[in-house]
Amino acid sequence: MIRDITLGQFYPGNSWIHRLDARIKIIWTFVYIISLFLIQSFWGYIPVLVTLGLIIGVSGVPLKFILKGLKPIFLIIVFTFTVNMFMTKGTPLIEIGFLTITEEGLYNAAFMGTRLVLLIIGSSLLTLVTKPINLTDGIEKLLSPWQKLGLPAHELAMMMTIALRFIPTLLEETDKIMKAQMARGADFESGNILNRAKSLIPLLVPLFISAFRIAQDLAMAMEARCYRGGSHRTRMNGMKLKKKDGAAVILMLLYLAVVISQAQGLFGRFI
Amino acid sequence: MQIEVKNLTHIYSEGMPYETVALTDISFEIDKGEFVGIIGHTGSGKSTLIQHLNGLIKPKSGSILIDGVDITGKDVKMRDIRRQIGLVFQYPEYQLFEETVHKDVAFGPLNLGLTQEEADNRVVEAIRLVGLSYDEIADRSPFELSGGQKRRVAIAGVIAMKPQILILDEPTAGLDPKAHGDILQMIERIHEVQQNSIILVSHNMGDIAKLADKVLVMDRGKLALTGTPAEVFRQSDLLESLGLGLPPATFMMRVLESKGIQVSTDILTIEGAEEELYRILTRGKN
Structure with a gap:
């Protein structure tokens, strides 16, 4: 049950996209996110959809798997859609009491909703096709220029690595404790909100104790191996950019050019 | 009989890239008041199996009858x-x-x-x-x-x-020898006082040999062997191929036998071994 969460999960594979340098993928994702905010009309989504479709196709991650990741944020999407629908002023379409749905509102709602969905799919794709360890290595490398200004890049990356590393461990721990308490007759599923919150105590207390124990053990193990963060640490597998990374950068620039020129209305005369 | 498991199959994360078959076609029966031991290599499906028995996991197919009631049914x-x-x-x-x-x-x-x-x-x-x-x-x-x-x-x-049925998953894991012995004694006492059936999952062949009336041997999600401890521990070659050993007493008797000393190899407990050795050593004197 609890193991089925897909957001932020890695989908094992060996596609062209999986093998790209993590740094390139992170930059790509940033460019993608920014590009979504440059788009002004529905036409602008066409290059985005085509690109996203291509990436998903090449990566070999099943679409069903990606859409599953949307489930937890479904409420946010619905909320955005509703607020936009009712709160935009313009030509009234339907009036229900004091609420008015305007033509502009409907358009805005659909537009924002699409943006949100694309935003989430795009960014979840990054973690789906990049091993967590490569991801944090990439972040560290990308942040390292700022190290001279006092930014603790290595420590930040290490913290992220550890946090990511312990997501499955803590999920497993939760699953185990939940089952143990269910075997003692605990009920996590029925009752009103207050009762349900109360029923979480037998789960949360042991979980916190476990988390602290795990953290302490890890700290001790790192200490025992003389871990000192930051300077003078080298890597066994250094990150080297390859030809395909260059190709990915060129594709990224092409994509950006298409989106910007569309936003500037340069294609206006063709459509 | 109290528990009847029929053709139980379970698959983890079905349809996902991490899909693994945890149990395949498991069938066995447990009578009221019986003490059953489950042994098997790490990852052989022991924990998955016992979680099915009290409904924490639903099987992919197959049924689990407790006193004749199928607990995999929806209205249970x-x-x-x-x-x-x-x-x-x-x-x-x-x-x-x-x-x-x-x-x-x-x-x-x-x-x-x-x-x-x-x-x-x-x-x-x-x-x-x-x-x-x-x-x-x-x-x-x-x-x-x-x-x-x-x-x-x-x-x-x-x-x-x-x-009425108490299942214990490696209750002595990580304990020192004294606490280990205490917990085992405690399990025996509970069995005696509450008159319940006990299912004990353990890596310790000695404990299983001593306590169990019946042993289930698991291997890669399948039931490899069932029988009384004497029947199961007679199959030492098979057990070894599954990464399992023999109870210390049985092992010692087998070593003695291979050295040409005529002893019974159906010995399961330390007490049994003591008697057998006494018999061998005093044979000539009476």
Whole structure:
């Protein structure tokens, strides 16, 4: 049950996209996110959809798997859609009491909703096709220029690595404790909100104790191996950019050019 | 019979890239009051199997009948299953959460819908049964107890529910030899007092040989072998190929036999070995 969460999960594979340098993928994702905010009309989504479709196709991650990741944020999407629908002023379409749905509102709602969905799919794709360890290595490398200004890049990356590393461990721990308490007759599923919150105590207390124990053990193990963060640490597998990374950068620039020129209305005369 | 498992199959994360078949076509029966041992290599599906027995995991296919009622059915109340079948997980001390030992042990009975008074009585009984002093321990926080004591309190939390079938998943893992012996004695005592069926999952062949009436051997999600301890431990080659060993006493007898000494190799316990050796050593003298 609890193991089925897909957001932020890695989908094992060996596609062209999986093998790209993590740094390139992170930059790509940033460019993608920014590009979504440059788009002004529905036409602008066409290059985005085509690109996203291509990436998903090449990566070999099943679409069903990606859409599953949307489930937890479904409420946010619905909320955005509703607020936009009712709160935009313009030509009234339907009036229900004091609420008015305007033509502009409907358009805005659909537009924002699409943006949100694309935003989430795009960014979840990054973690789906990049091993967590490569991801944090990439972040560290990308942040390292700022190290001279006092930014603790290595420590930040290490913290992220550890946090990511312990997501499955803590999920497993939760699953185990939940089952143990269910075997003692605990009920996590029925009752009103207050009762349900109360029923979480037998789960949360042991979980916190476990988390602290795990953290302490890890700290001790790192200490025992003389871990000192930051300077003078080298890597066994250094990150080297390859030809395909260059190709990915060129594709990224092409994509950006298409989106910007569309936003500037340069294609206006063709459509 | 009390438990009847028929053609049980389970697959983890079906349809996902991590899909693994955990159990394939498992069938066995357990009679009322029987003491059953389950052995198998790490990852052979023992834990998955026992979680099926009290409805924590639903099987992909197959059925589990408890006193003739199929617990995989939709209209079965989970509370009724949990009343009948108690499950003690590995390292059960990690499930303790209450402020006092008394409250923690009372958690299960109260969840079954017993009154506070009934629950209190059961707590006193259960704590005594696991070999702890109720007066000394009841009002202390479970977190300030020693490892062995914590585990007893956690087990008391399950036996206070008075299950007719008690399942224990490696109850002695990570304990020192003395605590190990104490826990085993405690299990025997619970079996005697509550007259329940016990299913014990263990890596310790000696314990299984000593306690069990029947042994289930698991291998890669399949039931490799079933029988009495004597029948199972006779198959030493098969057990070895599954990464399992023999009880120490049986192993010693086999070594003696291979050295040309004529001993019975059906010995399972230290006491049995002692008798057999005494017989061999005094044979010539009488």
